[in-house]
Amino acid sequence: MLSKTALEKLNIFKNEDLLHHYPFRYEDLRNYKQGVVISSKNIYTRFGKTVQKILVKIDAGIKEMTYFNQPFLIKTLRPGVSVSLAGNEYEVNGPLIHTGRLVPIYPETKGVSSKALRRRIHNLLRFTKIQDWLPNNIRIKFNLIDLNQAIQQIHFPKNQAQINSATKRLSFDELFLLQLEAIEQQKAWKEKKLSYRFNLDxxxxxxxxxxxxxxxxxxxxxxxxxxxxxxxxxxxxxxxxxxxxxxxxxxxxxxxxxxxxxxxxxxxxxxxxxxxxxxxxxxxxxxxxxxxxxxxxxxxxxxxxxxxxxxxxxxxxxxxxxxxxxxxxxxxxxxxxxxxxxxxxxxxxxxxxxxxxxxxxxxxxxxxxxxxxxxxxxxxxxxDEMPAGRKVVKTWVVPLRKRLSAYHWIETQINTHHIQAFIVCPLIEPSEKETMQDIRAVTHEFNQLNSVFNQLKLGLIHGRLKNKDKDHILEQFRKNKINILVATPVIEVGIDFPNATVMIIENAERFGLAQLHQLRGRVGRSEKNSYCLIFSQNQLALKRLKYLETNYSGLKLAELDLKLRGPGSLYGLKQHGFLQLKLASLTDIDLINLTRQAALDCQPLTSLLKKQLEKHTMNQISLN
Incomplete structure (x- = not known):
């Protein structure tokens, strides 16, 4: 029995949600054997654990299967029971759901396994018929299969072609509803009564x-x-x-x-x-x-x-x-x-x-x-153009072995040219709110940097400070009474100090490229040469971070983020429901254009489409 609480962690609140809980991959278990259990027993270890040994007769041979800490198996796989086997996966009786097919693997959580989800969804599909809300003319025009067929095929496909046709239909639905929602919002806005039409002097x-x-x-x-x-x-x-x-x-x-x-x-x-x-x-x-x-x-x-x-x-x-x-x-x-x-x-x-x-x-x-x-x-x-006189911020991804040299260079810049610097420390968890754990982390970093730059004056600012304390620190920085300002990214919006020409970004792998670009935009606010030094302990992220050394367009960097890390990397988009897209890709410009055209072709909306759009909108609100 699947726990209601556990299912809700997967955003499954009703049967319809379960049908739209799609597999993220499939395991090919079409090569299977059928046999009969001849022996099953529990073996108890000295540490209180159990090992299950199951012997199955297959044709003229015997296959031994071993499982751990599943003592209930000897009741299921008892002698004389017919089983289907594929690898170490078994299935008792038919129809074949867990073996002998392309087996769906689902996003899981504690207490909810793919096996349990498969059984529940399979039983549900036997007795459920969904009303297809997409107009026939749209399905025919864009060569899309019926919704019930798509749901059946996405969960229990016979081949890759069925997966492709199901994915095409369900991806279309996701983007189509977003497009409909946007068009309806635009129509509603245009119907509003304007307070006043302005004359231009x-x-x-x-x-x-x-x-x-x-x-x-x-x-x-x-x-x-x-x-x-x-x-x-x-x-x-x-x-x-x-x-x-x-x-x-x-x-x-x-x-x-x-x-x-x-x-x-x-x-x-x-x-x-x-x-x-x-x-x-x-x-x-x-x-x-x-x-x-x-x-x-x-x-x-x-x-x-x-x-x-x-x-x-x-x-x-x-x-x-x-x-x-x-x-x-x-x-x-x-x-x-x-x-x-x-x-x-x-x-x-x-x-x-x-x-x-x-x-x-x-x-x-x-x-x-x-x-x-x-x-x-x-x-x-x-x-898409910067004002005259704004210089690009020279950016380097600095190897960790050169960290102390970088610190020495910054100190020289401050003492020689009387400039100021930012050091940005990321939040431990990506969030628009800072936890006390984040504050402790940035405070620890601040204390360490104080010992490194012991001849300079450092300041610390973060989102948990009172406004008057923030204002005091920023005023000190503005008056050049603080040489280096250590900060979290939450307060990056709005800081504008032309004398600050150097920025260090710690643990840069935790940021998207576009957000790193926004952060470095806090220096380079004058005609002075400005620099951004990027530190990362994650070797896998270095290739991605290197794009910042040669690319100074926020838009291009956001496009790269989208391709490399998906929509979750784009700061500020969660509330728009992009993270709820399960199959559709935000890089699929052709499908986006097709669904836009389809949404326009469906105006005015039928009562069935209106009902589906209302359901979609309510789902977005509840998930956010």
Whole structure:
């Protein structure tokens, strides 16, 4: 009997989940023999263990089978019982499920073996018929087999061709439902009532751009044109702006917010950390210094201050819980959007009766295949060019034997050129929250580094510090009173110190390539030469890490991550359900395009498709 609790660890809550718990491989046990048990006994060892010796007569010979710590076997494999044997696998009576076929091997957990799953699924398939929700015209057009046939073949195939046809159908279903979900979200957004269609005062917008202390790149001009075009439409903007750290996303948000201000509307910018919110506040204060726009900073540390009379509210999650006058809200900007849950984003937008324009920004590189699936409900702008004067961060994967030499080189750089450095220590477990174990690990590293750099001043910052303590340390670093800042990656968002030109990343194998690229983007913020030294004790990871020495495109590195390590390596994508894809591949651009077209062909949705999409959406919510 399979335990309900154990099954739930595999995300199996009902019979339908069991049918969609697919094998990850098959064992070819088609070469089998049939025989009769002539002897079975338990042998007890001195250590309280048991050994099972089973003798089976096969044709003219006898086969001895040995098992360990399974005393119940002598009751199952008792003399006179007919068995099928393939290797050391046995099966009593028919039909052949565990031998004599391509045998499915499933993801398991304690108390749930593949053998038990096979028996349960086989019995279930005998009495279950699933309603095929995919329209016939789509199945015929894309040469897909029936859903019941696909489920049968994925679990108990007769040959590789059946595995292939089942995988094709079920992979199609997974991506097709993602595409349908994205299209429905896009339709729902476009049906929302816009708070106000903005007029563009070209002269004032140009005047602001000219007043900036730098020229916009061609990529910034292209993305700005896309954003301004959205703001003129009758429907609310829903655009995602993606660009590497330092590519100039914030200034485009500032221009969009200025347009909102010129039209007499308020704007909100929400950032994931106090550090980043404060940095945006300082940037916007400088940009709008001569215009007279009232800007309010709203974070947990500004609690108690009046924030009711701002034109622009910049803050963290605290924006959701403060009494703000947002009745005239025209634009919402969300920075590092993957750091916020769907509910948090919608909570901010739903504070007004009508829908404001929405601009979300991220420095997380989004591979094209991912942009074409879940993110297809958004309009997409990519900043693929860095501002003039930004130098590439020279990156080296440093052999462990050269660690002390690297430390000496850093100390020389600090003493000679008066620069500063970051040393980033990874979390023990990949997570957006730091455990006390993580803090102990980074604190231990900090103490060790203090003895190495005993002539320099070191600081330690991590996510568990109070905001005022973080602010104090960062202010010390800003004033160059701290030479080396030891940090965890959780606080990498928002740190911008042009004098910091060297970064060390410890245990780099724990990071994806794109996240390593984001981390090194915290140096190289000036015209000085900047460097990133990568340390790893994992020899197998060195080849992957070497890509960073020659590749400086976050997008290309994210594509490499996707191919080399799968979607789990892409920071911030878990909440979108990518990790729940069981058969479909996010590198299969052809299938992604086919399912996109199929989803468009199915508009408007039949009642059966609507029902299946609702079920899919609820499953995604419960799994996340």
């Amino acid at each position: 070209q002269e004032k917008i140009l005047s602001l751009i000219v007043s900036l202390p730098f020229d916009l790149t061609s990529a910034q001009n292209r993305c700005l044109k896309e954003i301004l075009s959205d703001l003129e439409k009758n429907q609310p903007m829903n655009r995602l702006l993606q660009g590497d750290v330092g590519s100039g996303k914030t200034v485009l948000a500032a221009i969009a917010i200025y347009v909102s201000y010129l039209n007499g509307f308020k704007s909100v910018l929400m950032a994931p950390t106090t550090i980043l919110a404060s940095q945006h506040f300082n940037t916007f204060t400088a940009v709008f210094a001569k215009i007279g726009i009232k800007i309010q900073l709203v974070t947990s540390s500004t609690k108690g201050r009046s924030a009711s009379d701002g034109d622009i509210y910049i803050g963290t999650h605290a924006l959701l819980f403060r009494k703000l006058n947002l009745s005239n809200l025209g634009l919402v900007v969300i920075d590092e959007q993957h750091r916020f849950g769907v509910k948090q984003r919608s909570q901010l937008i739903s504070q007004t009766k009508t829908t404001p324009h929405l601009l979300t920004m991220t420095a997380t590189p989004i591979p094209r295949t991912i942009a074409l699936t879940v993110y297809s409900n958004l309009d997409f702008s990519i900043l």
